Amino acid sequence: MGEKIIPYGRQFIDAEDVQAVVSCLESGWLTTGPAVERFERKVADRVRAGYGVAFSSGSTALMGAVAALGLGPGDEVITTPITFAATANCILNCGAKPVFADVLPDSLLIDPQSVESLVTPATKAIFAVDYAGQPCDYPVLRAIADKNGLTLLSDCCHGLGSEQGGLTPAQQADITIYSFHPVKAITTGEGGMLVSDDAEIAAAAASFRNHGITSDFKKREHSASYVYDIERPGGNYRLSDIHCALGCSQLDKLDFFLRERERIAGIYDEVFSNFSAVAPLRREPGHANHLYVVRVDNAVRDDLFRLMRSGGIMVNVHYLPVHLMTLYRCELGAGEGLCPVAEKAAKEILSLPIFPGLTAEEQNRVVDVLKTGLTQLESGK
Numbered sequence: 593m594g595e596k597i598i599p600y601g602r603q604f605i606d607a608e609d610v611q612a613v614v615s616c617l618e619s620g621w622l623t624t625g626p627a628v629e630r631f632e633r634k635v636a637d638r639v640r641a642g643y644g645v646a647f648s649s650g651s652t653a654l655m656g657a658v659a660a661l662g663l664g665p666g667d668e669v670i671t672t673p674i675t676f677a678a679t680a681n682c683i684l685n686c687g688a689k690p691v692f693a694d695v696l697p698d699s700l701l702i703d704p705q706s707v708e709s710l711v712t713p714a715t716k717a718i719f720a721v722d723y724a725g726q727p728c729d730y731p732v733l734r735a736i737a738d739k740n741g742l743t744l745l746s747d748c749c750h751g752l753g754s755e756q757g758g759l760t761p762a763q764q765a766d767i768t769i770y771s772f773h774p775v776k777a778i779t780t781g782e783g784g785m786l787v788s789d790d791a792e793i794a795a796a797a798a799s800f801r802n803h804g805i806t807s808d809f810k811k812r813e814h815s816a817s818y819v820y821d822i823e824r825p826g827g828n829y830r831l832s833d834i835h836c837a838l839g840c841s842q843l844d845k846l847d848f849f850l851r852e853r854e855r856i857a858g859i860y861d862e863v864f865s866n867f868s869a870v871a872p873l874r875r876e877p878g879h880a881n882h883l884y885v886v887r888v889d890n891a892v893r894d895d896l897f898r899l900m901r902s903g904g905i906m907v908n909v910h911y912l913p914v915h916l917m918t919l920y921r922c923e924l925g926a927g928e929g930l931c932p933v934a935e936k937a938a939k940e941i942l943s944l945p946i947f948p949g950l951t952a953e954e955q956n957r958v959v960d961v962l963k964t965g966l967t968q969l970e971s972g973k
């Protein structure tokens with residue numbers, strides 16, 4: 593086919609972004625300098641949190657959270673199987689046990705009732721995921737966390753810019769994590785951030801990001817001292833000034849990006865409202881629309897996936913349930929039947945292209961190929 597390939601997500605870079613990176617390169621300061629602090633402040637302010645700690649990726653920011661909380665063997669963390677594996681990997685990798693709660697059928701967000709039923713004396717935290725960009729039921733999760741003395745973490749890698757009843761996820765969770773991978777709301781190429789109102793958590797995460805070193809370079813320079821100490825395990829998980837300069841410039845466009853995503857999602861909603869073979873997930877106001885996910889009959893999903901892919905439309909499945917991955921089956925003895933709602937949904941979902949810059953013509957093509965393909969497959973089944 594001669595037609596252009598349409599990805600499910602893509603970055604939006606303009607001349608200001610390019611200039612921001614060039615200016616950083618010309619400034620002479622490439623890492624752990626003013627752009628990092630500026631970006632941390634800007635993101636934290638935007639999500640109304642006290643502190644931001646930039647990381648080399650969303651995944652390393654999650655590792656920073658695990659380190660700051662001191663999680664390890666003997667600890668349990670309740671999380672969701674409908675997420676990118678990084679959410680659960682950081683738990684498994686530190687020797688703690690991920691415990692998978694099931695999800696709600698209409699939104700695929702973590703089910704608070706399932707969470708509550710899984711709390712044990714070993715539970716230390718809830719790692720909730722704002723799947724597709726929609727905030728979880730934070731008021732209920734907050735109450736469960738407070739009642740049981742647990743840390744509530746929001747993996748908000750899909751949800752930068754989202755709100756719920758006037759509150760951001762970062763205002764409701766103890767720790768919130770963002771990713772700046774190119775498919776996410778804003779990009780730094782690779783990058784992530786941990787935000788929190790807790791100064792100790794932020795300091796511990798910042799130390800983990802820099803080899804567990806306690807005082808940073810600038811403080812040593814001020815005090816004219818060569819002395820530093822290492823108090824905890826860590827590594828180099830820093831984000832450079834070059835990345836952060838791009839991040840600042842991208843963040844200035846976040847409202848535009850969010851409006852575009854909402855507009856595109858609204859068109860899909862409208863188109864599918866009278867096409868019963870396609871059921872979009874429930875979308876509440878304040879959704880960041882990172883993904884636009886629909887459910888179709890599981891008997892035709894895989895054929896539809898192939899048909900759309902061969903038509904140049906890069907639909908995807910977010911996600912194969914994490915607890916069914918080989919590592920999790922081996923380590924936890926997890927398997928089919930653990931999270932039936934998630935397992936059923938995973939056989940029916942497709943993520944359709946949604947990103948700022950998706951043209952009306954491209955969106956029409958997505959809808960045409962989907963509708964035509966589905967009608968053919970349904971009649972042949």
Ligand SMILES: *Cc1c(COP(=O)(O)O)cnc(C)c1O
Binds near residue numbers: 649678772782784
């Ligand atoms: C993208 C993503 C991550 C990891 O972010 P990276 O920046 O790619 O490391 C973690 N959790 C979720 C839900 C994500 O979508």
